Amino acid sequence: MSDAYFDVIVDVPALRDRRFTYRVRESVFLPYGAKVHVPFGRGQADGYVVGRVQEPEGVETKEILAVYDTRFLPPLHLLSFGCMLARHYCAPVASVWSCFWPPRVPKKPVSKVVSPCHPPEVARRDAGVGNEEVRDLERPGEGLSFLRRAGERTGYLIWGSREFRWRFYIQKIKEALEDKRGVIVVVPEVKRIESASKILEADLGSKAAILHSGLSDAVRRRTWFEILEGQRCLVLGTRSCVFSPVKDLGLIIVDEEESESHRAEDLPRYSAAEVAMLRADWENAAVILGSSHPSVVRYSRACAGRLLLVREDRSSLTPLVRSQVIDLLAKGRRRGLITKEMYEELKCVFDGGKRALLFLNRRGTSSAIICLDCGHAVTCKRCSVSLSYHAKKRELLCHICGHRQPVPDVCPVCGGYRWKLVGAGTERVEEEFKKKFPQVPLFRLDQDVLEESSAESVLSSFLQSSPACLVTTQVVLGYDDLLDVEAVGVLSCDSLLNLSDFRASERVFHLLSDLMEVARSAQSEGRTSFLIQTYNRSHRAVQGVFDPEDFYRQELDSRRFLRYPPFGHLFKVEFSGKSPERVREAALSFAAKCEELEGGGEVVEILGPCPAQIPKVRGQHRWQLALKGQDREALTDMCETAASKTVLPSGVKISFEVEDSL
DNA sequence: AGCACGCCGACT
DNA sequence: GTCGGCGTGCTC
Numbered sequence A: 001m002s003d004a005y006f007d008v009i010v011d012v013p014a015l016r017d018r019r020f021t022y023r024v025r026e027s028v029f030l031p032y033g034a035k036v037h038v039p040f041g042r043g044q045a046d047g048y049v050v051g052r053v054q055e056p057e058g059v060e061t062k063e064i065l066a067v068y069d070t071r072f073l074p075p076l077h078l079l080s081f082g083c084m085l086a087r088h089y090c091a092p093v094a095s096v097w098s099c100f101w102p103p104r105v106p107k108k109p110v111s112k113v114v115s116p117c118h119p120p121e122v123a124r125r126d127a128g129v130g131n132e133e134v135r136d137l138e139r140p141g142e143g144l145s146f147l148r149r150a151g152e153r154t155g156y157l158i159w160g161s162r163e164f165r166w167r168f169y170i171q172k173i174k175e176a177l178e179d180k181r182g183v184i185v186v187v188p189e190v191k192r193i194e195s196a197s198k199i200l201e202a203d204l205g206s207k208a209a210i211l212h213s214g215l216s217d218a219v220r221r222r223t224w225f226e227i228l229e230g231q232r233c234l235v236l237g238t239r240s241c242v243f244s245p246v247k248d249l250g251l252i253i254v255d256e257e258e259s260e261s262h263r264a265e266d267l268p269r270y271s272a273a274e275v276a277m278l279r280a281d282w283e284n285a286a287v288i289l290g291s292s293h294p295s296v297v298r299y300s301r302a303c304a305g306r307l308l309l310v311r312e313d314r315s316s317l318t319p320l321v322r323s324q325v326i327d328l329l330a331k332g333r334r335r336g337l338i339t340k341e342m343y344e345e346l347k348c349v350f351d352g353g354k355r356a357l358l359f360l361n362r363r364g365t366s367s368a369i370i371c372l373d374c375g376h377a378v379t380c381k382r383c384s385v386s387l388s389y390h391a392k393k394r395e396l397l398c399h400i401c402g403h404r405q406p407v408p409d410v411c412p413v414c415g416g417y418r419w420k421l422v423g424a425g426t427e428r429v430e431e432e433f434k435k436k437f438p439q440v441p442l443f444r445l446d447q448d449v450l451e452e453s454s455a456e457s458v459l460s461s462f463l464q465s466s467p468a469c470l471v472t473t474q475v476v477l478g479y480d481d482l483l484d485v486e487a488v489g490v491l492s493c494d495s496l497l498n499l500s501d502f503r504a505s506e507r508v509f510h511l512l513s514d515l516m517e518v519a520r521s522a523q524s525e526g527r528t529s530f531l532i533q534t535y536n537r538s539h540r541a542v543q544g545v546f547d548p549e550d551f552y553r554q555e556l557d558s559r560r561f562l563r564y565p566p567f568g569h570l571f572k573v574e575f576s577g578k579s580p581e582r583v584r585e586a587a588l589s590f591a592a593k594c595e596e597l598e599g600g601g602e603v604v605e606i607l608g609p610c611p612a613q614i615p616k617v618r619g620q621h622r623w624q625l626a627l628k629g630q631d632r633e634a635l636t637d638m639c640e641t642a643a644s645k646t647v648l649p650s651g652v653k654i655s656f657e658v659e660d661s662l
Numbered sequence B: 001a002g003c004a005c006g007c008c009g010a011c012t
Numbered sequence C: 001g002t003c004g005g006c007g008t009g010c011t012c
Helices: A077-087 A094-100 A118-126 A162-178 A190-204 A217-228 A237-242 A272-282 A296-303 A342-352 A428-436 A455-464 A474-482 A504-520 A548-562 A580-598 A631-647
Strands: A002-009 A019-025 A035-040 A043-053 A066-068 A106-109 A155-159 A182-186 A210-213 A236-239 A250-253 A286-291 A306-312 A324-326 A357-359 A366-371 A388-390 A394-398 A419-424 A444-445 A470-471 A488-493 A529-536 A568-579 A605-615 A620-629 A653-659
Touching: A002 A035, A002 A094, A002 A324, A002 A568, A043 A094, A043 A470, A077 A094, A077 A388, A077 A631, A094 A155, A094 A237, A118 A504, A155 A162, A155 A296, A162 A286, A182 A237, A182 A272, A182 A286, A190 A474, A210 A217, A217 A250, A236 A237, A237 A272, A237 A286, A250 A272, A250 A428, A272 A286, A272 A470, A296 A306, A324 A342, A342 A357, A342 A488, A342 A529, A357 A428, A357 A504, A388 A529, A419 A428, A428 A444, A428 A470, A444 A455, A455 A470, A455 A474, A470 A474, A474 A504, A488 A504, A504 A529, A504 A548, A568 A580, A568 A631, A580 A605, A580 A620, A580 A631
Parallel strands: A155 A286, A155 A306, A182 A236, A182 A250, A210 A236, A250 A286, A324 A529, A357 A470, A357 A488, A444 A470, A488 A529
Antiparallel strands: A002 A019, A002 A043, A035 A043, A035 A066, A066 A106, A366 A388, A366 A419, A388 A394, A568 A620, A568 A653, A605 A620
């Protein structure tokens, strides 16, 4: 019996999109995009069929081991979309295609594959067979067609409260469903799904298909199949559901569009909001992005008319009784975390038997301990950061890798024995608070507390007492719907503002906006207040909380000047590995290749390379490089070419992070 | 990414 | 004399 040969891209990130030729019995037919299990190297790997080929010359072929149930094969338009997306994110095609498959799809040994007699649909899929590169198949044109379709807007940016946004979503979902078209709704957290699902069911009378990582593999696979079959046309889930194979897609909604949770940190490193815009365009669907404080990039897209801005009338918002920015630079301040102004406000709240929340973006007692004799700070062995001191457990903790150790008796450098604690965290706030308000019950909610008890239990005891105070970090924002406080105090936001990341200001703006909303959503009548202590009282991110348009204007001015998104594209290239010399060498040679490709032109600006913000994480040394430019294609080409032509020293990993710019 | 092959240093 | 470091290269 003769054999058939198929090219396969193996899902091994380091190999990018290299094709390998495998063999099957002549009677076995494999469609484009089929997921297969193959012998690879000395082991095995998953891969995807990209075409049928002639018997290769000069290479031994191995036989495909098994084929994943082809009833789960993503539709062709999604496969092509995947190729486009892979290029968009400089990610391997296989990594993107894997997003189109639910977990635990059954696979059949290739020997048991009963070949269908080449149904026409399957045959058509094979049209792309040949020697062309995967990426050349259905390669997208420059730009987005919804930018081209003059006058016809298919994208909305909804700026308003949760109630306002969902009213709009429901209206548009209704229209889409009546039109017999499918809808995907993406929310940032699993916790948001339950209430969203209730709203959808109550207002539309239809149950959404739910997809998120908390569900069992079997349930996810079943739901996925129902979507694929067209039995479910309304999908609700977290970021990965933006890839679900909804039939006749008419609308994609991304709520809390600005949330960091929409970004995937592992390959492919996509952002659900950006994928939603690209996919909606690809499938001629509408897209709705919603937020109570939109991202800078999306806001500017709306201003440019590429998204239709729908803004809630702000007069309907509950006004804050009091808000204040407390200047930490003012002279004559006593040391301490709670200023006199903050103290007065809290006292007022507690005297009225009410609850307050104090926010500080740092857990533990102090962020470092320093030897008073030589100035040495105790650092983590595996990471280039100082260890935080946690008084409750009397130990030092690395906030990057979790390494814990006791406080050394003597300084490892000079033998000194006097330590100074610097940089206060939530445990320190707790100590200071207890001295200032000994009679007010205090609760703490941060990552350390979550290791021992649930956020729900802490919050429910907090909400059962009044007066009461909650000292907390970023983790609280996932539970803001469970909160009911009359005052929110931000003890400091300066460490976040001073990060050298072009999005630092924006992050602080979103964080403060979220916290202000917590104060605003207090259920009780009467006073609610919001206070910020900061060394940067006139910073746009701080002032912008009270005047968002002004923040957007200033932030856009600054980005325009520096050509940051949305005024250009920014790709970060990261190198990591055990050997510091090799990582450095890899970064330098990649950068040199980029310079060479650029040839002194002005299309792509090459920034760096330089050691990363945190040069060592979990024993891995890191370098980075940024590529900035107006022409996205040029940036992508440079990344692809430089990546394929630079020989990375072994043990060095390269990864691309593409900033949102749509 | 794994995983083997291959060539120079410390050891029983 | 052998064990074992990791530097290099390949995976259909």
